[in-house]
Amino acid sequence: MTPTITAFERSPDGGKGLARDMRVRWALEEVGQPYNVRLVSFSEMKQPAHRALHPFGQIPTYESGDLTLFESGAIVLHIAERHTGLLPDDANSRARAIAWMFAALNTMEPPIVDREIATYLERDEAWYEQRLRVLEGRIRNRLGELSSHLGDADWLDGAFSAGDLMMVEVLLRLKDLGMLDDYPNLSTYVARGEARPAFKRAFAAQLAVFTGKQPTG
Amino acid sequence: MTPTITAFERSPDGGKGLARDMRVRWALEEVGQPYNVRLVSFSEMKQPAHRALHPFGQIPTYESGDLTLFESGAIVLHIAERHTGLLPDDANSRARAIAWMFAALNTMEPPIVDREIATYLERDEAWYEQRLRVLEGRIRNRLGELSSHLGDADWLDGAFSAGDLMMVEVLLRLKDLGMLDDYPNLSTYVARGEARPAFKRAFAAQLAVFTGKQPTG
Incomplete structure (x- = not known):
């Protein structure tokens, strides 16, 4: 099941990687998990449809099968627990x-x-x-x-x-x-x-939302 | 192994349960895990011995066997993962x-x-x-x-x-x-x-540090 995350349609930082979807993108890249991104506008973030995913009307959210999560920390931890590469075995x-x-x-x-x-x-x-x-x-x-x-x-x-x-x-x-x-x-x-390399891929992908250029490499 | 946590020798809130050891005490009470408390003064918190447990010189810390943890969120999660009662099975x-x-x-x-x-x-x-x-x-x-x-x-x-x-x-x-x-x-x-009941026990125990009265019941 390919998860779907949400990110800003227009990131306040202009794609510098400071929006909190970047943390989730980076985690997914580290573990080699492909993902979809759904962009949301500032007004959409405050609508009931998005609030049903995120009670505080923010990004990112994470949807995979029956599971919906919010809070970048919780999402990164969830990814880290289910794949190898982000948490030690000990x-x-x-x-x-x-x-x-x-x-x-x-x-x-x-x-x-x-x-x-x-x-x-x-x-x-x-x-x-x-x-x-x-x-x-x-x-x-x-x-x-x-x-x-x-x-x-x-x-x-x-x-x-x-x-x-x-x-x-x-x-x-x-x-x-x-x-x-x-x-x-x-x-x-x-x-x-x-x-x-995982950071670079994630950074390029979130920057591409802003520049409209597809990431290369 | 009975874990040891740290708490303020003199809590700034006078025992109202706002210091962050209260979260850890409550979690331990919910799961029925006895624990020891080591009180630290404001000056001790900034000394190397405590900094070795908590890089930012705060409370609480958690020590159990070879493991030392800091950050109340991480400690509560650790307790919740290792006992029943704080996280759902699903x-x-x-x-x-x-x-x-x-x-x-x-x-x-x-x-x-x-x-x-x-x-x-x-x-x-x-x-x-x-x-x-x-x-x-x-x-x-x-x-x-x-x-x-x-x-x-x-x-x-x-x-x-x-x-x-x-x-x-x-x-x-x-x-x-x-x-x-x-x-x-x-x-x-x-x-x-x-x-x-677990909250009440934890609250009484942290208040007793301030009042010097042992919790009853």
């Missing part, structure tokens, strides 16, 4: 890889998204620069801790896992801001993720 | 219960925590009231969507699951603010969670 290593998925989504991503929301909603407010410094301080605290943990390892805990996939995806949100530049090991960690 | 229902765990942690909790951070850090700023309205608007949007999904059901997807455990825990952060009052089905949903 039970303890597997649990730690899943812990890193949660860490990416619950510890690293919220302050990063807070900063993004501020740039959308508060850019014209008198307090914007002051708050931005506070928000970036919170992000840097987390980056420092993550950098200390990673050290000179290639991945967060042994071999590449769904935990790295999610962490790289979250850190990518900081790349264009230059916020990774002070943490060389995190910069190369992200670059290592981007260099994976 | 594969699709199980995947959906896990999706609700991620929804609680990634879709519901971030705007709620944003509001809490604002009350700590921005209460004296000129912009505080204006931002608070924006933050509470974001929370209400999510509550409305969750309320629509829940309808008149007891739990989010069939029987009580780890997804409900996590969602009730997140919504509890809003209870004393009165923000659930406009959503009667969410208020009764949270009350239904609090009425579970």
